[in-house]
Amino acid sequence: MEFLIIIGLIFILYVAWKYWTLFMGAGYDPAPMDKVYKMLAIANVKSSDVVYDLGCGDGRILLTAARKFGARAVGIEIDPFRFLFAWFITLLSGQSRKIRIRFGNFFKHNITDATVVILFLYGPTNNRLKGKLSRELKPGTRVVSYIWRFDDWELVDFSPEDRIYLYTIS
Ligand SMILES: C[S@@+](CC[C@H](N)C(=O)[O-])C[C@H]1O[C@@H](n2cnc3c(N)ncnc32)[C@H](O)[C@@H]1O
Numbered sequence: 001m002e003f004l005i006i007i008g009l010i011f012i013l014y015v016a017w018k019y020w021t022l023f024m025g026a027g028y029d030p031a032p033m034d035k036v037y038k039m040l041a042i043a044n045v046k047s048s049d050v051v052y053d054l055g056c057g058d059g060r061i062l063l064t065a066a067r068k069f070g071a072r073a074v075g076i077e078i079d080p081f082r083f084l085f086a087w088f089i090t091l092l093s094g095q096s097r098k099i100r101i102r103f104g105n106f107f108k109h110n111i112t113d114a115t116v117v118i119l120f121l122y123g124p125t126n127n128r129l130k131g132k133l134s135r136e137l138k139p140g141t142r143v144v145s146y147i148w149r150f151d152d153w154e155l156v157d158f159s160p161e162d163r164i165y166l167y168t169i170s
Contacts, residue, residue, distance in 0.1 A: 017079075017081070020079075021055075021078055021079050022122070024078050024105060025054075025055060025078075025106070025107075025121050025122065025125040025128075026055055026120070026121040026122040028057060028079065028082065029120075030057050030058055030060060031120050031146055033064075035146060035162055035164065036060055037064060037068070038162050038164055039061070039144045039146055040061070040065055040068070040071075040118075042144060042157055042166050043116045043118075043144050045065055045069040046069065046071065047069070047070035047071060048071075048115075049069070049072070049115045049116050050072045050073070050113050050114055050115050050116070051065040051071045051072070051073045051074070051115070051116045051117075051118065052073075052111050052117045052118065053073070053074075053075045053118045054106040054111075054121065055076065055106060055120070055121055056076060056077045056082075056086055056101065057082050057086065058082060059085070059086030059087075059089050059090055061073070061075070061118050061120075062074070062086070062090065062095075062099045063090065063093055063095060063099070065116075066093075066095040066098040066099050067093070067095060071116075072098050072099070073098060074101075074102065074111075074113075075099070075100070075101045076101075076103075076106040077102075077103065078104060078106070086101050087101045106129075107128075107129075107132065110136065111132075111133075111136050111137065112136045112137070112138070114137060115138075115141055115142070116141065116142045116143075117133065117142070117144070118146075119143065119144065119145045119146065119148070120146040121148065122148065123148040126145055126149075126150055127150070127151060130150065130153070137169045138169065139169055139170055140168060141168070142156075142166060142168055142169075143166070143167045143168070143169065144164060144165070145164075145167070146162075146163065147163045148165075149165050150165070150167060153167045155167065156168050
């Protein structure tokens with residue numbers, strides 16, 4: 001009986017840790033690696049780019065942008081454990097010259113130096129971000145969203161089977 005209670009508590013803690021950030025913008029669900037590569041490829045990321053991942057989770061998009069595409073990358077993460085994990089993995093990877101991880105709420109961070117922004121969040125959060133993206137990003141900045149489309153932004157490119165959507169700030 002005690003064993004079942006402990007397993008139940010661990011399960012509840014795990015679900016709470018994974019989903020508490022839903023109230024901030026999105027729960028935790030790491031993007032599959034093939035989609036990570038395709039998101040960066042559809043944005044035609046180059047070594048001159050600064051790639052932002054809003055809600056960077058374990059940092060996999062940042063690491064791929066730096067390692068495979070030679071770009072600089074910035075992640076913003078509100079969950080302290082995921083932030084520390086991404087920071088530690090970046091340190092171990094030898095890519096820390098190219099990658100910055102910021103702790104906190106992406107709604108409160110300045111993202112003006114981005115040339116590519118990657119989003120794997122939640123539909124209503126994308127819509128809440130529209131004003132910030134339009135205000136802070138330079139014309140020509142590419143915005144890639146995984147799973148969720150922007151309601152009224154014109155698509156530049158998309159991969160329907162991967163549910164990856166590319167937009168450009170005008
Ligand atoms: C669906 S996961 C995507 C993780 C990563 N981008 C990937 O594709 O593997 C969304 C991430 O956004 C983070 N997040 C949600 N709301 C946030 C906010 N307001 N500010 C910063 N991070 C946030 C969550 O903690 C979670 O790690």
